[in-house]
Amino acid sequence: MDYIQSIKLAILMTCHNRRDTTLRCLKALYQQDINFDVYLVDDGSSDGTYDAVSTAYPEVKILQGNGNLFWVGGMRLAFSEAIKRGYDYYLWLNDDIVLESTALHRLLNSHYQLKQQLQPDSIIVGSTKDTFTHQTTYGGQKQQKRWYSRKFVTVEAGTELQECETMNGNCVLIPNSVVVKVGNLDPAFIHIMGDLDYGLRARKQGCSIWIAPGFIATCSRNSVRGSWADTKLSLLQRLRKVTQPKAFPLKSWTVFTRRHAGFFWWLYWLQPYIRAIIGYQDLSASAFKEG
Numbered sequence: 001m002d003y004i005q006s007i008k009l010a011i012l013m014t015c016h017n018r019r020d021t022t023l024r025c026l027k028a029l030y031q032q033d034i035n036f037d038v039y040l041v042d043d044g045s046s047d048g049t050y051d052a053v054s055t056a057y058p059e060v061k062i063l064q065g066n067g068n069l070f071w072v073g074g075m076r077l078a079f080s081e082a083i084k085r086g087y088d089y090y091l092w093l094n095d096d097i098v099l100e101s102t103a104l105h106r107l108l109n110s111h112y113q114l115k116q117q118l119q120p121d122s123i124i125v126g127s128t129k130d131t132f133t134h135q136t137t138y139g140g141q142k143q144q145k146r147w148y149s150r151k152f153v154t155v156e157a158g159t160e161l162q163e164c165e166t167m168n169g170n171c172v173l174i175p176n177s178v179v180v181k182v183g184n185l186d187p188a189f190i191h192i193m194g195d196l197d198y199g200l201r202a203r204k205q206g207c208s209i210w211i212a213p214g215f216i217a218t219c220s221r222n223s224v225r226g227s228w229a230d231t232k233l234s235l236l237q238r239l240r241k242v243t244q245p246k247a248f249p250l251k252s253w254t255v256f257t258r259r260h261a262g263f264f265w266w267l268y269w270l271q272p273y274i275r276a277i278i279g280y281q282d283l284s285a286s287a288f289k290e291g
Contacts, residue, residue: 001093001113003112004034004109005034005037005141006284007034007036007088007089007108008086008087008088008089008165008188009034009035009036009037009087009088009089009090009091009104009108010024010036010037010038010039010082010087010089010090010091011029011036011037011038011039011076011084011091011093011191012039012075012078012079012082012090012092012093012107013025013039013040013041013066013070013093013095014036014040014041014065014071014073014074014075014076014077014078014092014095015028015040015041015045015049015134015238016042016043016044016045016048016049016065016067016097017045017046017049018047018095018096019048019052019053019175019241020048020130021054021095021096021097023052023053023056024098025093025094025095025097025098025276026038026053026056026057026060028097028098028099028217029093029219030057031099031101032099032101032102032103032104032289034104034105034108034287036058036081036091036104036169037059037060037087038061038087039058039061039063039078039079039081039082040053040060040061040062040063040078040095041062041065041074041077041078042062042063042064042065042208043065043066043067043069043074044064044065044066044067045070045117046264047183048163050064050231051148054199061181062083062230063077063078063083063149065077069284070191070245070246071169071188071190071191071192071194072186072187072190072191072192072193072194073114073127073186073187073190075092075119075169075184075194076133076184076187076194077097079184079185080184082243082244083179083184085161086087086176087176087256088175088176089108089111089173089175089176089236090173090174090176090179091104091171091172091173091174092169092170092171092172092174092195093170093171093225094169094170094219094285096219096220097170097171097217097218098127098131098172098217098218098219098260099171099216100176100215100216100217103126103171103216103217104215106126106212106213106216107124107126107171107173107216107284108173110124110161110173110210110212110213111124111173111175113161113209114161118169119180119208120175120177121175121181121206121207121208122170122178122207122209122210123137123167123173123174123178123199123207123208123209123210124207124210124211124212125140125164125167125168125171125172125173125209125210125211125212126139126170126171126172126173126212126215126216126217126243127140127157127171127212127214127215128138128171128215128216128217128218129214129215129217129218129219130218130219130220130221131218132220133163133272136156136157136215137154137172137219137220137221138154138162138168138221139154139155139157139167139168139170139171140154140155140162140165140166140167140211140218141154141164141165141168141196141199142146142164142165143154143156143165143166143242146210148229149172151164151268151271152165152196153290154168155211157209157211157213157214157215158213159174159258160213161210161211161212161213162195162210162211163208163209163210164209164210164212165199166196166197166199166200166203166209167195167196167199167209168193168195168196168197169194169195169198170217170219171216171219172195173215176255177221178202178207180234181202181206181207182198182202182205182207183199183207186198186201186254186255187199188251188255189255189256190245190246190249190252190253190254192246192247192248193252193253193256193283196256196260197259197260199257200259200260222244227241227246227247228241228242228247228272228276228289229275229276230245230262231279235277237280238276238277239276239277240274241276242273247272248272248273253269253272254269257269289291
């Protein structure tokens with residue numbers, strides 16, 4: 001559609017020490033037939049990411065981090081810089097994603113369709129699939145309604161727009177009208193939970209969240225090897241890892257569960273720590289992923 005070419009779109013990314021992965025993501029991004037600006041936070045990479053990106057894509061606006069921003073901190077920095085310049089849309093994009101050739105058109109067209117239905121304050125989530133199995137890896141999320149478990153599970157991509165409750169932040173299109181209501185990512189979070197929290201806060205502000213039809217990109221699921229959920233690690237190792245920034249640091253996890261898990265939030269709060277102790281893996285619990 002012609003209107004897409006006049007849209008001001010900011011692509012928000014953060015990266016740390018995976019130069020080739022980041023370059024592969026940017027290569028697919030720049031094959032999209034849409035105008036956009038890229039805000040990339042290089043969070044203290046020591047593998048030459050800054051120089052490689054600057055050489056291959058000099059138009060990318062690279063912001064420097066100190067190595068301690070993690071996903072939420074990096075995306076929050078990119079988001080804040082882009083907001084200063086004012087865009088119609090902001091796209092969260094993980095640097096391990098490879099977009100389909102028509103991905104941005106499909107995301108924007110999905111939002112246009114909802115605008116025509118008088119739902120302009122709608123976030124559009126792009127579902128990703130594994131490169132080899134073609135199974136859904138990240139995307140829209142729905143929460144289980146059991147009184148003892150409020151974990152989030154991934155919604156399978158469909159052939160039509162479908163509404164969900166929140167989202168993984170891997171590929172998410174946010175219109176400016178939502179940003180005006182919700183603002184930036186919450187600094188209470190470090191690596192995980194910030195994306196889920198943003199979606200849940202958006203819904204509380206009267207916004208809606210929709211999954212675009214089909215798959216938007218490929219992105220393999222992160223392995224649990226070496227994480228708090230790796231049953232090959234000792235109990236002490238799992239307990240140390242479960243409270244680290246990429247897992248469930250006590251302060252962030254307390255904020256999230258008290259804010260979103262209802263009256264029995266403390267039962268939900270206990271779950272990752274109990275799972276670390278007993279060595280229980282539940283790979284369907286998307287809120288428990290590491291990035």
